[in-house]
Amino acid sequence: MAAKMLRRTITARKQLSSQVRQIRNSRQASNIRELGQVNIPETKSNIHCLPIVGQIEGHMIIDPKNKTTKYEHIIPQLVALEQNPEIEGILFILNTIGGDVEAGLAIAEMIASMSKPTVSLVLGGGHSIGVPIEPISLPTA
Template identity: 75%
Template sequence: MDFKNQGEPPLNPTNPSDPKQPGPSKDQDKTKSSLVDKIQQLGQTNVPAMDEQSNIHCLTIIGQIEGHMQLPPQNKTTKYEHLIPQIVAIEQNPKIEGLLLILNTVGGDVEAGLAISEMIASLSKPTVSIVLGGGHSIGVPIACSAKYSFIAETATMTIHPVRLTGLVIGVPQTFEYLDKMQERVVSFVLKHSNISEDKFKELMFSKGNLTRDIGTNVIGDDAVAYGLINEVGGVGQAIKKLNELIEGQKQKGDYVQ
């Protein structure tokens, strides 16, 4: 007969409030919360890991580009105030040698999109963009802002004039403002792509291609043929090209540390 536990109540493994029962450790709590976060954010419990930290930073622009006005919560948005600090950090971080820009956007705020485009174009490090799904409206200059651009074979880019929504003051100055804003977009695209001004404006003001709108929906191969995008390809080709640009910049000796 065992008298070791005589006079002490037995431990109840099903009762977590039992003072005799050891509770979960802090490490176990952190692991559980980490798993829950991954499931909520990514839909899976783990993500592919690398043995060493990558020298390429991936920046995604999805949904609608949110500018000075906050969009409804049901909209999938990319907030420009989130992207700008990342772009600055990419330029400053010596461990990051290249930027991969992935776009699947319907467009959005013109000034916010131009701000992002100008920042990407002014980076001293190699940049490659890839349009997956769609890079519409103000997404066109963002896609062109990289030093080399790709588009998926089935991806599209909608080119149309600049427009305003909401209350508009019906005076000549309003239309002059719209025209100047549009010229900013046109000049940026012409500067950072191989498309001609006449062809770009022809696509922008074309009638009959878009339902209830003016403009053109350009598919992958056509975007390359027009000179808007450099090459048709996917993620593999984009990363390969980016690595080539990184090695080329290192060999030239002008790599910024």
């Protein structure tokens, strides 16, 4: 009887391991891991919240111990939000000490060029390159 239970446990663990591998190797997990690309969740809200938290990471890789927001993750999300007819406005939650100047300016320029209303809410800090993101996003509100 114990041998039978052991076989069932081993079989269940193998199936679970197989499922975990499938999830890790799935396209969605790969997109999140490699590109930071996520699908905008289908929601009934017409306002999308987009956090910019930690250092803004651009062309230089910052120490993985630091909290970062990568501009190559934000830009595709901004494009997707701009093209989504169901999204009528964007709320940026900003808490940054700054970071890569070129990356921050790229984000700020993308926000400024959006046709949809944008509002930024600064929680914590909006320092250094975070400063241009804050005021540029306010006038369209």
